[in-house]
Amino acid sequence: MSVSLPLDTCPLRYQAIKDPTHSAFLWDGHALSYALIDHWVNDICLAMAKQGIQTNDRLMLLNGNALDTCLLIIACLRTDVLFCPVNPSFPEDQITQYALNASINWLCSPATLSERLLQYCNHFVLPEKNHNVQRPNTLIKINPNALLTVVATSGSTGTPKAIAHSYKNHFFNAVGSQSALPLKPEDSWLVSLPLFHVGGIAIIFRCLLAGATLIAFSKHQPLAETLTSYRISHLSLVNTQLYRLLIHEKMHLGNTGLRYILLGGGIASQPLVETAQNQGLVVLTTYGMTEMGSQVCTDKPVFSQYGMTSGSLLPYCDIKIADHDEIYVRGKPLAQGILHKGELQTVTDASGWYHTGDRGKWLNNQILVTGRTDNLFISGGENIQPEEIERALLLFPTVIQAVVVPYLNVEFGQRPVAYLKTTDSLINVDALKQHLSHHIARFKVPDKFLPFPDTSQSLGIKVNRQKFKFLAQQINR
Structure with missing residues (x-):
């Protein structure tokens, strides 16, 4: 020009x-x-x-x-x-x-x-x-x-x-x-x-x-x-x-x-x-x-x-x-x-x-x-870093472990899904979303909250994030 x-x-x-x-x-x-x-x-x-x-x-x-x-x-x-x-x-x-x-x-x-x-x-x-x-x-x-x-x-x-x-x-x-x-x-x-x-x-x-x-x-x-x-x-x-x-x-x-x-x-x-x-x-x-x-x-x-x-x-x-x-x-x-x-x-x-x-x-x-090269992903044009969401989830009283990964979404490209391990084995979605709204931007709140799979590694050991990403790929299939 x-x-x-x-x-x-x-x-x-x-x-x-x-x-x-x-x-x-x-x-x-x-x-x-x-x-x-x-x-x-x-x-x-x-x-x-x-x-x-x-x-x-x-x-x-x-x-x-x-x-x-x-x-x-x-x-x-x-x-x-x-x-x-x-x-x-x-x-x-x-x-x-x-x-x-x-x-x-x-x-x-x-x-x-x-x-x-x-x-x-x-x-x-x-x-x-x-x-x-x-x-x-x-x-x-x-x-x-x-x-x-x-x-x-x-x-x-x-x-x-x-x-x-x-x-x-x-x-x-x-x-x-x-x-x-x-x-x-x-x-x-x-x-x-x-x-x-x-x-x-x-x-x-x-x-x-x-x-x-x-x-x-x-x-x-x-x-x-x-x-x-x-x-x-x-x-x-x-x-x-x-x-x-x-x-x-x-x-x-x-x-x-x-x-x-x-x-x-x-x-x-x-x-x-x-x-x-x-x-x-x-x-x-x-x-x-x-x-x-x-x-x-x-x-x-x-x-x-x-x-x-x-x-x-x-x-x-x-x-x-x-x-x-x-x-x-x-x-x-x-x-x-x-x-x-x-x-x-x-x-x-x-x-x-x-x-x-x-x-x-x-x-x-x-x-x-x-x-x-890291775990960041983009949802509807917004950057989402899983670790930020995980840290906020761990502030919830019953959450003891959290892994957040993206799953494919036809409208937003990708959206976050949270895999949780809780003290009572229950996942109160409404309470979790309300909790997260005080700690992270609204567009970063996961669409789905799912329990840790039985095959996941035990508490206290670093999880294999790739396995969770594979699980997330099965969502909506």
Whole structure:
């Protein structure tokens, strides 16, 4: 992609000068121009200064809608403030520990305030939005190398990792994406992924750099209804969402304005992809991660006996298949590091490679991801680490041993099943789910709770996890 937008220039202001009346947002069905969005961002910058936010401060957004998230990201870009959105489904204890670990000192929570977080953070209040907009005429220079976003991963332990990116990282990820997924000013992209995920944030930067339109809503809208009511050209989905559209809703996506589907988030279903392709859509599978700002590889998938590929290498990214088939990545989109106890720590080895923990190989010049080097698995686009669930289960009074493994699920790709050994040989599913809701995110709560098999190894001896995975493969057969 040839980008006329300079790296050191605010992309929103650039588009607001270039085409001020063009729609930057379709918000609840109302068109919001680039000039108006730019005006609102400017008001937020003024409010940040008035309320005491300073350069290099760290601002957490909790329960923010898509419009406010977009405005705050660009306001932080212009003021050299770190923007830190957080998944509101994380337990409050986890969010608090994350905020302390990342040294977050400001909280913006438009929906509900956390009194506990306010013990550690100042409260930032968004200004009222007015429509007295004037056409901007001066470009705004920004520091592309300054830290801009801090994204919380799903977390393999009690506290999620805080992955820090600069605007430069997001810029080159978006530019690289254009080589496989063209995006023009007349196009529109539905914000269908959460904006506390890097996949959602990437949609914002792709549209800003291309001068395209973001489509979003203040309240949840059924995806099928949205696709039939609005002319949406580009859509990011995980397998779960595609399943619901094609199977639950029985949609013919070719009858909408949709042209491109970017399918990520782990395991994808070949029959679902083929169905969408047969309806006339361009379906692109992608391999990416939070650390690389979203996409690393993207392309039309190759179907093989080994599985479905996840795309060709994008510009500005590099991949190496290392020992034990582990995938290493590096490139301009790679994160600046991880925030730990307020300090930035590198994510790479001495040669600049990030060790992903994924295993894979090349097939027809595309990456084929074959699995994980550890036990982490993906369910509906969310990372799930079995040991985190096991630790929470062991806090339940009657549970004395727990093993969590994935089983195949047609809608979510994989879901967790928990094998339990209890003091009374009973499994109270409702009580267990209630207990887990206080310790882990809702999407990590297992769908099934089953007793330890009689053939399992005795208590106190490390179990053979592979045997449990084999048992889980028999579920639903």
